[in-house]
Amino acid sequence: MLEDIVIQLLFGIARGSTLFLVAVGLTLIYGMLNVINFAHGVLFMLGGLFSVSLLTVLGDAQPTLWIILLLMAPFFVSIVGVGFKFWLTPVIKGPREIYEVKTLIFTIGIAMIFSALARTMWGANVYSFPKPSLIAGRIDVLGRAIPAYDFLLFGLGLGIGIFLIFLFFKTPTGVLSRAYAFDERIASAMGVDTGRLSLIMFALGSFLAGLGGSLGALVGTVEFLTWKKIILEAFIVAIIGGLGSFRGVLLGAYLIGITESLVIFFFARFGPWISWIAIYTVFVIVLIFRPKGIFGGRF
Amino acid sequence: MEGFRKSTKKFPQLILWFILVAFLLLLPTFLPLYILIHTIDVIILILFAVSFNLLYGYMKEIAFGHAGFFGLGAYTMVALTKYTEVNLFIAMLIGMLFVLLYAVLVSPLVTRLSGIFFALCSLAFGEFIAIIVWSSRTLGGDVGLHFSLVTLQEMKIFYYITLSIASICIIAMYKIVNSPFNLAIRAIGDNVSRVECIGIKVLRYRMAIFIISAAFTGIAGLLYCILHGIVHPRIASWEMVTSPLVGTLLGGAEIFSGPIIGTAIYYTIYWQVSEMTSYWEYFTGALIIILVIFLPKGIMPTFHTLVEQKLKKEP
Numbered sequence: 154m155l156e157d158i159v160i161q162l163l164f165g166i167a168r169g170s171t172l173f174l175v176a177v178g179l180t181l182i183y184g185m186l187n188v189i190n191f192a193h194g195v196l197f198m199l200g201g202l203f204s205v206s207l208l209t210v211l212g213d214a215q216p217t218l219w220i221i222l223l224l225m226a227p228f229f230v231s232i233v234g235v236g237f238k239f240w241l242t243p244v245i246k247g248p249r250e251i252y253e254v255k256t257l258i259f260t261i262g263i264a265m266i267f268s269a270l271a272r273t274m275w276g277a278n279v280y281s282f283p284k285p286s287l288i289a290g291r292i293d294v295l296g297r298a299i300p301a302y303d304f305l306l307f308g309l310g311l312g313i314g315i316f317l318i319f320l321f322f323k324t325p326t327g328v329l330s331r332a333y334a335f336d337e338r339i340a341s342a343m344g345v346d347t348g349r350l351s352l353i354m355f356a357l358g359s360f361l362a363g364l365g366g367s368l369g370a371l372v373g374t375v376e377f378l379t380w381k382k383i384i385l386e387a388f389i390v391a392i393i394g395g396l397g398s399f400r401g402v403l404l405g406a407y408l409i410g411i412t413e414s415l416v417i418f419f420f421a422r423f424g425p426w427i428s429w430i431a432i433y434t435v436f437v438i439v440l441i442f443r444p445k446g447i448f449g450g451r452f
Numbered sequence: 453m454e455g456f457r458k459s460t461k462k463f464p465q466l467i468l469w470f471i472l473v474a475f476l477l478l479l480p481t482f483l484p485l486y487i488l489i490h491t492i493d494v495i496i497l498i499l500f501a502v503s504f505n506l507l508y509g510y511m512k513e514i515a516f517g518h519a520g521f522f523g524l525g526a527y528t529m530v531a532l533t534k535y536t537e538v539n540l541f542i543a544m545l546i547g548m549l550f551v552l553l554y555a556v557l558v559s560p561l562v563t564r565l566s567g568i569f570f571a572l573c574s575l576a577f578g579e580f581i582a583i584i585v586w587s588s589r590t591l592g593g594d595v596g597l598h599f600s601l602v603t604l605q606e607m608k609i610f611y612y613i614t615l616s617i618a619s620i621c622i623i624a625m626y627k628i629v630n631s632p633f634n635l636a637i638r639a640i641g642d643n644v645s646r647v648e649c650i651g652i653k654v655l656r657y658r659m660a661i662f663i664i665s666a667a668f669t670g671i672a673g674l675l676y677c678i679l680h681g682i683v684h685p686r687i688a689s690w691e692m693v694t695s696p697l698v699g700t701l702l703g704g705a706e707i708f709s710g711p712i713i714g715t716a717i718y719y720t721i722y723w724q725v726s727e728m729t730s731y732w733e734y735f736t737g738a739l740i741i742i743l744v745i746f747l748p749k750g751i752m753p754t755f756h757t758l759v760e761q762k763l764k765k766e767p
Contacts, residue, residue: 189568198622253568254514255744258697262740265694269733381689385579388572396569426587433580440561445569 160297160416162411167303168379169410170310174365175383176390177317178358178403184334184397185354187249191260192237194384195267196359200230200366201375202271205280227363234359237263237353264380271377281374302372309368313361314403321399330354334397389432393439395446404447408435476503476615480608488607489679492614494719499618501696501703501711502625503668504669506661509705510634512641514697516690517558517578523615523688524581525551525670526677529589530597542603544674551670555663563658566644582688598685614675618653621644621668622712629708630663637661695719697708701743704750713752760767 179193205225209217237260244259246251291298321327329349333340341347369375369383390409394401409432418430440449480488500522507515529547531540538546558577565573585591602610628634636657639647648654677683686692696715703714718739726732747754 182569187568189572234564250567254512254571255748257514257568257571258701259741259744261694261697262737262744265733265737265740269731272733273731385576389576392569392572392576396572424587424589426584427581429580429587433576436576437561440573444561444564 156296157418158415160294160299161414163299164295164409165309165411165414166310167306168239168414170306170409171365171369172386172390172410173310173314173403173406174361174368175314176387176394176406177399179387180391180394180399180402181354181358182351182398184399185330185337185351186241186245187397187398188245188256189252189253189260190237190265191257191384192264193358193362193387194333194380195264195271196230196234196362197366197369197383197387198375198377198380198405199267200226200363201370201379202275202280202366202377203229203363204367204370205275205282207424217231223364223367226367227360230363230366231356233359234355234362235352237359238355254424264384268377268380274375277377279374279376280370282370300372304404305368306368306372317399318354326350326353386432389436392446393436395443395449398446398448401446401448411431463700465751477612480611485604485607488611489721490719491675492607492611492679492713494716495614495618496672496679497695497699497719498712498715499621499675500669501699501715502600502622502708503665503672504693504696505705505708505711506625506628506668506695508700509707509710510629510637510641511658511661513566514574515665516571516575516693517562518574518579518666518696519688519690519692520581521551521555521666521669522673522676523585523683523685524554524672525671526687527581527585527591527597529674530599530677530683533601534597534599537589547674548670550669551673552663552667557668558632559659559662559666560655562730563655563662578693579689582685585683585688592683594685596682598682600681602677602681610679613624614679617671617675621671625668626708633657633660636690694740695722698743699737700737700750702747702750706749707752707756710750710752714750717751733761 175193175197175344178196179190182193192314204222207222207226240263241259252338252441292301292304292400293299319327319329329340329345330353332343333345333350335349337347366379367376369379386409390405391402392405393408394403394405412431412435417428418426420427443449445452479491485493500518504515504518507513507518525544525547527547527743529540529551531542532543532546533540558574562570562573562577562707588596591597636647636652639652640654640657641648644654673687676687689731695718696711699715699718700711701714703712704710722732722736
């Protein structure tokens with residue numbers, strides 16, 4: 154029994170890592186520009202679809218190739234993400250309350266166009282590809298076999314989390330970007346290059362979303378509808394943690410991931426929707442006690 | 453607005469209304485059946501858009517999750533008529549009851565928030581309905597539930613039923629919009645902190661308008677699923693909201709006729725586009741982007757200011 158719970162916790166952390174990779178870009182961009190990017194789920198989907206295409210171009214699966222692939226697909230995605238930033242520029246003006254909602258509507262338009270574009274280019278097929286031998290195996294933990302893939306996700310999520318903490322709290326760029334998120338006007342008055350910083354955040358956020366997408370395609374499937382499923386979870390994670398809060402998204406992603414996997418383990422007989430009931434229960438509890446999220450308003 | 457209203461005399465306006473009503477009543481006699489079905493569809497979507505605009509136009513909040521209410525009533529009604537021996541009318545009533553119940557449950561959580569938080573939280577609560585019906589096998593899952601209530605021969609009768617229900621609802625909403633109640637709502641939309649200082653209970657008003665809007669959306673959902681003869685998870689997910697959203701953006705949010713005209717125009721173009729190609733998302737997405745950048749106020753307010761300028765010049 155105890156072993157089962159430990160293993161479910163591992164699964165939950167692996168699931169939380171995927172959610173973290175998607176939601177962190179969403180929340181970083183909100184923290185900087187006060188823009189909720191509805192098209193962020195599209196970036197996740199493009200990560201998967203780009204790696205499908207790259208795989209067909211590059212040929213068979215070898216371990217080194219997979220590492221290149223996992224870097225290249227997110228790189229292309231981050232180019233698209235930087236493109237989003239430039240399209241958003243004409244909309245971001247005037248008082249914040251007005252353009253927040255306006256940009257949300259605007260990014261829905263972008264998301265719809267990219268969804269149609271993905272259907273045009275990749276068709277309405279569901280893609281899945283063979284796992285590389287490096288992560289196809291299973292590792293024994295406490296007498297049970299766990300897919301090595303989950304360990305990869307676990308390690309990547311942890312590594313990226315630590316990297317981002319280091320980036321935001323130790324490097325000059327990170328300190329400046331925190332200042333920017335705290336108060337944009339004063340930061341730019343002090344000579345912070347806000348345009349460059351927001352560009353970096355867009356590139357970083359979409360790179361991570363693309364990485365999450367290609368990792369998601371590794372274990373599951375990817376199609377042009379993928380983004381609609383992931384964006385809702387990313388929103389819920391971002392709201393639970395507090396929009397614009399880096400600590401919040403770290404907490405929210407793992408909270409949701411662990412809750413989901415534990416509830417599935419204990420109440421699987423009720424059907425797949427029970428995990429959603431659990432997610433929404435957490436969501437409602439957080440909304441009742443902290444309407445702006447657990448770390449709302451704090452980076 | 454005021455100048456426009458005063459300068460036109462009552463009499464020509466009355467004639468215009470008479471012609472409009474006569475036109476709508478005589479429509480089924482000369483329209484082919486398939487255009488009539490599209491007309492019913494657009495009337496239902498106009499009802500949806502007007503109730504969406506109660507929140508968007510006057511309280512300045514986007515209720516992304518309204519499709520949840522749209523789908524909830526419809527699914528309740530269909531499930532009841534399919535699995536139990538309940539009368540259709542009673543099933544509709546129970547469906548509406550569910551919509552009201554869900555709205556009452558959700559509204560205190562959502563209406564405390566504003567702006568982007570309101571939009572995202574209402575989206576989450578709307579998607580909840582879509583997820584539940586999507587993963588439930590008894591409710592049809594991914595495929596949806598098929599049923600037939602209206603045959604093609606009965607379409608003309610259904611047109612009159614829809615027209616009367618929709619016009620009653622729209623007139624009721626017009627009364628709400630021009631009531632002191634809505635003045636408070638508008639004031640809240642313009643400046644919350646000032647309204648709070650005056651002594652108006654902001655949260656109570658916001659909850660009330662949210663529940664009213666959800667209820668009318670539920671009615672639209674019931675009519676929509678009776679017309680199409682299918683309930684599908686998609687009608688409860690946010691994609692359903694794009695129609696009233698684009699209609700409201702196109703027509704103009706701060707004016708009552710805006711969503712009506714806007715949805716009619718959007719639906720007509722959308723229908724033509726979707727008959728030509730299945731990639732209609734390009735069109736809708738591009739339209740949203742163009743509207744947000746170039747025409748943020750919509751057609752009708754621009755039109756009204758033009759008319760006002762002309763009327764001022766004439767005398």
